[in-house]
Amino acid sequence: MNNLKKAPPVLILEDVAVAYKIRGGEIEAVQNVSFEINRGETHGIVGESGCGKSTVAWAVLNFLGANGYVKRGSIKFQGQELVGVTGEELRRLRGDQIAMVYQDPMQALNPSMRLGDQMSEVLTVHRDMDKKEAEKRCIEMLERVYMPDAANVMNRYPHQISGGQQQRVVIATALLNNPALLIMDEPTTALDVTVEAVVLDLIADLRREFDTAIMYITHNLGVVARVSTRVGVMYAGEMVERGTVEDIYKDPQHPYTQGLMRCVPKLGADKASSILYPIRGRVPPPNNRPVGCVFSPRCDYVREICHNKRPELLEFSSGVSVRCHFAGEIEADKWSPSDDILPPEIITDTSPREPILKLDNLKKYYEVQGSSLKDILGLGEQRYVKAVENADFDLPRGTTLGVVGESGCGKSTLIKTIIGLEQTTEGHAEFMEIDITDEISTRGEDVIKELQMVFQNPDSTMNPSYTVGQQIGRPMKRFSTVPKDEIRGEVIKLLESMRLGENYYDRLPRQLSGGEKQRVGIARALASHPNLVLCDEPVSALDVSVQAALLNLLLELQQEYDTTMMFIAHDLSVVRFFSDQVAVMYLGQIMEIGPANAIYAPPYHPYSEALLSAVPIPDPSAEQKHIRLEGTVPSAINPPDGCRFHTRCPRRELLPDGGAICETEMPPWRETAEGHRIFCHIPLETLNTFDPVITQKPEGSNHVS
Amino acid sequence: MLVKDYMTRHPIMISPETDASEAQNIMTENNIRHLPVVGDGKRLLGLITREKLHVPPSDLGSLNVWEISRLLSDLKVKGMMVKGKDLITTEGDITIEDAAKIMLEEKIGCLPVLEDGVVGGIITDTDMLAHLAHLMGATVQGVRVTIRMPDKVGESAKVTDVIASHGWGIYGGGGHDAPKQPGYWDAVLKIQGGDKEEVVAALEQIEGQEIIDVR
Ligand SMILES: Nc1ncnc2c1ncn2[C@@H]1O[C@H](COP(=O)(O)OP(=O)(O)O)[C@@H](O)[C@H]1O
Ligand code: SF4
Ligand code: SF4
Ligand SMILES: [Mg+2]
Numbered sequence: 001m002n003n004l005k006k007a008p009p010v011l012i013l014e015d016v017a018v019a020y021k022i023r024g025g026e027i028e029a030v031q032n033v034s035f036e037i038n039r040g041e042t043h044g045i046v047g048e049s050g051c052g053k054s055t056v057a058w059a060v061l062n063f064l065g066a067n068g069y070v071k072r073g074s075i076k077f078q079g080q081e082l083v084g085v086t087g088e089e090l091r092r093l094r095g096d097q098i099a100m101v102y103q104d105p106m107q108a109l110n111p112s113m114r115l116g117d118q119m120s121e122v123l124t125v126h127r128d129m130d131k132k133e134a135e136k137r138c139i140e141m142l143e144r145v146y147m148p149d150a151a152n153v154m155n156r157y158p159h160q161i162s163g164g165q166q167q168r169v170v171i172a173t174a175l176l177n178n179p180a181l182l183i184m185d186e187p188t189t190a191l192d193v194t195v196e197a198v199v200l201d202l203i204a205d206l207r208r209e210f211d212t213a214i215m216y217i218t219h220n221l222g223v224v225a226r227v228s229t230r231v232g233v234m235y236a237g238e239m240v241e242r243g244t245v246e247d248i249y250k251d252p253q254h255p256y257t258q259g260l261m262r263c264v265p266k267l268g269a270d271k272a273s274s275i276l277y278p279i280r281g282r283v284p285p286p287n288n289r290p291v292g293c294v295f296s297p298r299c300d301y302v303r304e305i306c307h308n309k310r311p312e313l314l315e316f317s318s319g320v321s322v323r324c325h326f327a328g329e330i331e332a333d334k335w336s337p338s339d340d341i342l343p344p345e346i347i348t349d350t351s352p353r354e355p356i357l358k359l360d361n362l363k364k365y366y367e368v369q370g371s372s373l374k375d376i377l378g379l380g381e382q383r384y385v386k387a388v389e390n391a392d393f394d395l396p397r398g399t400t401l402g403v404v405g406e407s408g409c410g411k412s413t414l415i416k417t418i419i420g421l422e423q424t425t426e427g428h429a430e431f432m433e434i435d436i437t438d439e440i441s442t443r444g445e446d447v448i449k450e451l452q453m454v455f456q457n458p459d460s461t462m463n464p465s466y467t468v469g470q471q472i473g474r475p476m477k478r479f480s481t482v483p484k485d486e487i488r489g490e491v492i493k494l495l496e497s498m499r500l501g502e503n504y505y506d507r508l509p510r511q512l513s514g515g516e517k518q519r520v521g522i523a524r525a526l527a528s529h530p531n532l533v534l535c536d537e538p539v540s541a542l543d544v545s546v547q548a549a550l551l552n553l554l555l556e557l558q559q560e561y562d563t564t565m566m567f568i569a570h571d572l573s574v575v576r577f578f579s580d581q582v583a584v585m586y587l588g589q590i591m592e593i594g595p596a597n598a599i600y601a602p603p604y605h606p607y608s609e610a611l612l613s614a615v616p617i618p619d620p621s622a623e624q625k626h627i628r629l630e631g632t633v634p635s636a637i638n639p640p641d642g643c644r645f646h647t648r649c650p651r652r653e654l655l656p657d658g659g660a661i662c663e664t665e666m667p668p669w670r671e672t673a674e675g676h677r678i679f680c681h682i683p684l685e686t687l688n689t690f691d692p693v694i695t696q697k698p699e700g701s702n703h704v705s
Numbered sequence: 706m707l708v709k710d711y712m713t714r715h716p717i718m719i720s721p722e723t724d725a726s727e728a729q730n731i732m733t734e735n736n737i738r739h740l741p742v743v744g745d746g747k748r749l750l751g752l753i754t755r756e757k758l759h760v761p762p763s764d765l766g767s768l769n770v771w772e773i774s775r776l777l778s779d780l781k782v783k784g785m786m787v788k789g790k791d792l793i794t795t796e797g798d799i800t801i802e803d804a805a806k807i808m809l810e811e812k813i814g815c816l817p818v819l820e821d822g823v824v825g826g827i828i829t830d831t832d833m834l835a836h837l838a839h840l841m842g843a844t845v846q847g848v849r850v851t852i853r854m855p856d857k858v859g860e861s862a863k864v865t866d867v868i869a870s871h872g873w874g875i876y877g878g879g880g881h882d883a884p885k886q887p888g889y890w891d892a893v894l895k896i897q898g899g900d901k902e903e904v905v906a907a908l909e910q911i912e913g914q915e916i917i918d919v920r
Contacts, residue, residue, distance in 0.1 A: 008736065
């Protein structure tokens, strides 16, 4: 409906620059940022790490720390200038009218205080409300944020609830004062996708109900598309493009925005939507920004003027503003990738190949020590964390298996057990026809050489005092895969294939960026030309533009050496493009496994269906079925009997008696003709009738009511 | 249609210690005429309106220019705001028309809305006018007709029946005693679906009613 009343924006930033004083000078972390947020609007701010998103948020609250300050510009909140406001006035604004939610809920929670006490303090101290009344209010607010068992949560300490629940407590607390402005800095980044989906729904509800203005900061383009009305794209301290989500996603104008859109998977109807095109290079640090346009070193359209003159912000009649000399002239759909960022072509070889890895009902249980006296004396019943249950599949040589699931579902344990870092509890594993059921100390050198791993965090496995050359050369030396005098040459060749170049040979890990370190990590894993490489979320800690480059590289090398690969990821979007097979895990159990193209279309396992529905897709024209899982993942110590998913399964109602059988009996494997297996009591015929989760919104659905 | 659905949430507010000149600036810049004055926890202490910020010229008559500027810069909101029993507020749960009645009776242009004892919003005469405009269908395209009918049960049903039988929709409207014609009632309707001629032709058929305006 057309609104006749025009209320002034809640927050207006005008030409804001923020500087941090550092030794020997200062850096301008943020420059020329202008935007405004209206009441009831969620304004997204998106960009890669270090681009200045959080700095903008802190500037609003004057939380810049001892060395930071707003150097230029104006920040107006509800008509009042915030720059320079201090003391009592600032404290009152922060307490009553502006609230902030951070990525890590523990930053806002006091670990040694009951949640109820810290929540109600907001009301008793600020508003003089009596304790009883305050507690009642808190419980109501917890219920508003869909906290299960709210009254009970009030009596618990922060560590006694899950991360998703902690974040809900923080959001509920922030809302107790009904703030006019809510600043959220990556509030769901640390959460699992299914939990994130619930929190994002909640944020959308709250904005409508309380008419709150929300500044929503994230690096995730999918999340922005789901929650925001407008979005500003930040790059190297500047807001390079801004407009409505529809405009920006459909027709991005700035070359950086265009690049960002191409390096994130879209999970659309066809596999092509998952091809990733990286942006070459990386974000420059604030003290080393190029003159002229900050994006010029990475831009496909750079011309002379871009090196000399800083582009002004150009505003289009649509309301989109862009900081580029050639804004409006660059057509994203005419773009084609240059050779250096071209993703490798995926050769789908359908001829059957012999399995290189065979898992036969592999189990990994960890013993847990109880804390009762009986347990300590060893008289209690031994309890186990059932981290991996009956993993049973073959991995054909030269193929890639993507393993997907939320944190704690056993993905990492599965590959650690295969590589021998963990002792198998039961079952068998065979690699190149050699039994590798036992842990690594019992394995021969030839097995170790052929079985390598890439870790999520390269730092944890890199000796900080070894140079890059030494790190990569070590496995070559150890396994004598390369004659001693050829090692240097071989390392350099590998570095080059990692696009790092010879000049990296003598560098130390601390002189590398996160993306470069991970390249070294991959080079080292590939140094012994292993037959099987196990990758544990190797790119999830990296920025999206770097992620895409690394994934493509990994893939290229895998094809070149005909390596077999297992690749772990926490959502289904990343693995789609390059996996031959995908496995979905829940609570230690593989729930579904099959050819990649089969996983993303019906029949689905009910859990995979929920996962697909939860992933935020960076495409506002994609429509997703709305499936939200209730409750939290149960403990792996006493996993539910029968089907482990039965406590949360939205589909069990399709079975007789509301799926009573799921609570008591293990489901059977349902198998389709193409070798797609689903672990569920629901028969295939019924699973086949599910609608696809992701569809395209019909064009021009702007209906008049 | 309750106050809480139509009020402006998160109104701009100021503290009692704010300078009057700053309050004046905030009102001008944001094009508003009322500012709730709040203490800690958004507890309502008073209300500032444009008139309240007027300094009567008689107060200034005997002062020289330096004294005037000092006087003005010393003025704080807390000394000029509406407070105590003059401060009239409402709750979000009352109807729009009841709020309008209060404003008319008290001859005021604004009501701070309290939720749990703290400021939850504000509703002003502008909101009321916007609401009126919406009720009358000002924001939608359509044919606006005024029909004069006997003030009897069943008359409006005749109109809605005709409209429904053509598959048209009513997008706004209202009713009022016919001015200077006792026993009659004027109904205004914003109709979508048919054009002016079609609407008139259809409604003309109703016996005992008269179309007195159409646009
Ligand atoms: N307290 C500080 N002192 C010096 N530099 C800082 C400080 N905080 C942030 N920076 C720098 O400012 C830049 C922007 O950082 P930040 O706002 O955290 O970006 P983002 O939130 O987009 O990741 C980064 O280069 C960062 O290293
Ligand atoms: S100004 Fe030049 S370098 Fe910068 S984004 Fe535009 S075309 Fe690229
Ligand atoms: S077996 Fe039952 S609980 Fe498990 S996924 Fe299938 S329907 Fe759901
Ligand atoms: Mg940040």
